Structure formats: structure tokens, C-alpha cells
Amino acid sequence: MADMITTEDPLTGEEIEIPADVEAGEIVDSPATGAELEVISVDPVTLEEAPELEEDWGE
Amino acid sequence: MKVGLLYSRIRRDEKLLLSELRDRGHEVAKIDVRDEQFGLSDPPESFESVDIVVDRCLATSRSLYITRFLDAYDVPVVNSAATADVCSDKVKNSLALERAGVPTPATEVAFTTDSALETIEAFGYPCVIKPVVGSWGRLMAKVESRSAAEAILEHKATLGHYQHKVFYVQEFVEKPGRDIRVVAVDGEPIAAMTRSSDHWLTNAAKGADVQPFEVDDRVRELVATASEAVGGGLLGVDLMETGVSEPDDSETRETGSHADYTVHEINHTVEFKALNDAVDVDVPAAAVDWLESNVERGTEATV
Incomplete structure (x- = not known):
């Protein structure tokens, strides 16, 4: 199992566990609410609510 | 570097x-x-x-x-x-493929709901309306009747963005429940997979089942030409098998018994994680x- 770290869910204020190898810009699902959270920084890890999907996103 | x-x-x-x-x-x-x-x-x-x-x-x-x-x-x-x-633009994409002689689904573009409806009626049902800019199968419509066409066109006309008033209408290709994604660099395939679904949309982003696909000479040729037609690069070239005699026959799927392929799309910021999981090739390494x-x-x- 991947190494995990503990950080704060910005929506609920709860402590949540996310993979330790996250990158800034990555989206993680909150294990507390299922909401998409964006990794804003990694040292230390801070999260924000991820932006909504926009029409021109994709490949 | x-x-x-x-x-x-x-x-x-x-x-x-x-x-x-x-x-x-x-x-x-x-x-x-x-x-x-x-x-x-x-x-x-x-x-x-x-x-x-x-x-x-x-x-x-x-x-x-x-x-x-x-x-x-x-x-x-x-x-x-x-x-x-x-x-990034389906109109430009289709024009480039056509100009290069790459088989691509018949497509027409109209700029009003009335002329788009005429185009749809001329194609017959089903046919497909796609946004000119978009991805992951979003806002794609399989149009199966005149009344559905009228409703979709009205919705598109009121969506707001001018791009939705560029009505990109395409023939519906009877594919064998799957399409093919080839990831290539400057026209040379790295690896390929099929994307299968019971739904008419077979995007991996929509949860299609993916399996490795062995690139044959015709696919190799089409990918090379299609890549050149859009200026090359790291691309995802999407193809469908055409002329499949028995679309629901699983044996037909596996043996690839079909007349030809048609290239419906080329993606320039290609996602490859699903392909990397499906094949033995190390796609990011390539x-x-x-x-x-x-x-x-x-x-x-x-x-």
C-alpha cells in the first residue's frame, strides 16, 4: 500500500489521509466527503476545493 | 535536458x-x-x-x-x-483528414438551426451532432428522429457560446461496439487499444472497457498520414472499423474482419493512462x- 500522509480537508476541517507522493496540481478525492480537492502545495501539503469542470477541458 | x-x-x-x-x-x-x-x-x-x-x-x-x-x-x-x-477544432480536424486522403466520417457544418436540420434530414437517422470544441464525449448527441433533432438544435442555439451555433453534423458510423485509440509520435505508433462499450460513445473517460490492439499495416499507414496532416507530435489517433459484416459477432471483433477504417479524431494533449494500463508497452517511456x-x-x- 502506498505511503499516506495526514492533512486537513479544507471543506470539513477533518483530518484526512492522502497518498504521500501527491504533486502540486493533482486532484485527490476527500475520503471524508468524496469531494475533489486540489493539492495547492506539497511542503507542507495544503488542499483547496478543486475547480469545477469547464467546457474546454479534455484531451 | x-x-x-x-x-x-x-x-x-x-x-x-x-x-x-x-x-x-x-x-x-x-x-x-x-x-x-x-x-x-x-x-x-x-x-x-x-x-x-x-x-x-x-x-x-x-x-x-x-x-x-x-x-x-x-x-x-x-x-x-x-x-x-x-x-482542437473538429472542423479543422475533419478538413485536414479529408485533404490528406484519410477516410473520415462524412461531415457537414451549418450555421443556423434550419440549415442544420436540413443537413440532418439529408444524412438520415441516426446521425451525430458534436460540439466543434470538446472532449471526453461531452455534449455529443446521437440523433434518432426529427423531433429529437429539433430539440437538440434548439438547446444548442440557446446554450450561449457562439461555438454551439456552429452545427457540426456527422454520419453515424456503425462500429462493432468499439473504436481504436492509437498513441503515436510523429506518426509512429507507440501502442494501441480498443475501447468497447454497450453505449454508442466508447471514450475511456466514459468507462469503456479497454483491450490491447495490434496495429496492422493499414492502421499504421493511416496513423502516419493522419499525423502528418495535423502537423505531427505526440497524438492520440481515434479510428473506427467500417464495413464490419456482423457487428455483434464477437469472433468478428477479434479477427478484425472489416473492410477498412475511418479516422474520426486526433487528440493533441492525449491521455494515455488507460492505454498504459492496457498494454505491455511503457507508454510514458516511449x-x-x-x-x-x-x-x-x-x-x-x-x-
Whole structure:
């Protein structure tokens, strides 16, 4: 199992566990609410609510 | 080499690329496009001393403009602004394929709901309406009746953005429950997979089942021509098998008994995580091999 770290869910204020190898810009699902959270920084890890999907996103 | 990775969201695809680049000892500058400002003459500081920029922008609008800026600054970028311009727009994509002689679904474009309805009636039912800019199968409509066509056109006309009033209408291709995604670099396939679904949309992003696909000579030829038609680069070329005699026969699927292929789309910021999981080929490694050879060629050209 991947190494995990503990950080704060910005929506609920709860402590949540996310993979330790996250990158800034990555989206993680909150294990507390299922909401998409964006990794804003990694040292230390801070999260924000991820932006909504926009029409021109994709490949 | 020093690689600038343009991003606004790190997907698993970008993580795979970052990991491969770092494992090979390359310096990587992650450049979040949301933090940058672009002037007319000099590149932002983040782009200084990079050997190559890899455009992995999730937002097509950003990808289009930033690659233009990088071209203007003479900063090497893959894929190129020209490739992004053609691939990001379904009309330009279809025109490029047609001009290159690559089989592509019959397509017509109309600019009013009345003329679009005429086009749809001429195609017959079912046919398909697609947004000219869009991805992951969003806002695609399989039109099965005149009343559905009228409703879809009315909705599109009121959506707001002018692009929705460019009505891109396409024949419905009777594919055998799957399409084919080939990821290629400058027309040379890295690997390919089929994407199968009971739904008419078979995008991996919509949860289609993916299986490895062995590239045959015809696919190889079509991918090479299609890639050249849009300016080359790291691309996802999407094909459908046409003329399949028994679309529901699983044996037919496996043996690939069909008349030909049609290329319906080429993607310029291709997602490859699903392909990487489906095949034995290391897709990010092949992509990084290609980046290294691009930088090598660029270095030789300036010596």
C-alpha cells in the first residue's frame, strides 16, 4: 500500500489521509466527503476545493 | 535536458511523465499556467533555460494561446501551436483528414438551426451532432428522429457560446461496439487499444472497457498520414472499423474482419493512462524517448 500522509480537508476541517507522493496540481478525492480537492502545495501539503469542470477541458 | 511541463491539473498521465523524466535524471520545471502572464516579446521567467516545453494543459483555450506565445518566443514546445490549432477544432480536424486522403466520417457544418436540420434530414437517422470544441464525449448527441433533432438544435442555439451555433453534423458510423485509440509520435505508433462499450460513445473517460490492439499495416499507414496532416507530435489517433459484416459477432471483433477504417479524431494533449494500463508497452517511456530525440535534434540544428 502506498505511503499516506495526514492533512486537513479544507471543506470539513477533518483530518484526512492522502497518498504521500501527491504533486502540486493533482486532484485527490476527500475520503471524508468524496469531494475533489486540489493539492495547492506539497511542503507542507495544503488542499483547496478543486475547480469545477469547464467546457474546454479534455484531451 | 530541462523540460517545462505546462499544466493546470496533474492527472495520472502527467504523473507518469513526471516520474519517467525524473527517473532518467532530467530536470523538470512544472509550470502551472494559472500562475503565468504572457507578454508579447519575452517569455515568462518560468520558461527560461528549458530545452523543451510539453503542453499538458487541460483547458484547450489555454493550450492554444500558450503554444502560440511559445512559438513567438522561439521556445520549443510539443505539441506545436499548429498541431493544437488543427486538433482542437473538429472542423479543422475533419478538413485536414479529408485533404490528406484519410477516410473520415462524412461531415457537414451549418450555421443556423434550419440549415442544420436540413443537413440532418439529408444524412438520415441516426446521425451525430458534436460540439466543434470538446472532449471526453461531452455534449455529443446521437440523433434518432426529427423531433429529437429539433430539440437538440434548439438547446444548442440557446446554450450561449457562439461555438454551439456552429452545427457540426456527422454520419453515424456503425462500429462493432468499439473504436481504436492509437498513441503515436510523429506518426509512429507507440501502442494501441480498443475501447468497447454497450453505449454508442466508447471514450475511456466514459468507462469503456479497454483491450490491447495490434496495429496492422493499414492502421499504421493511416496513423502516419493522419499525423502528418495535423502537423505531427505526440497524438492520440481515434479510428473506427467500417464495413464490419456482423457487428455483434464477437469472433468478428477479434479477427478484425472489416473492410477498412475511418479516422474520426486526433487528440493533441492525449491521455494515455488507460492505454498504459492496457498494454505491455511503457507508454510514458516511449513518450520521453521521443522528447529526448526532439531535444537532440534541436541541439544538433543549432550547432
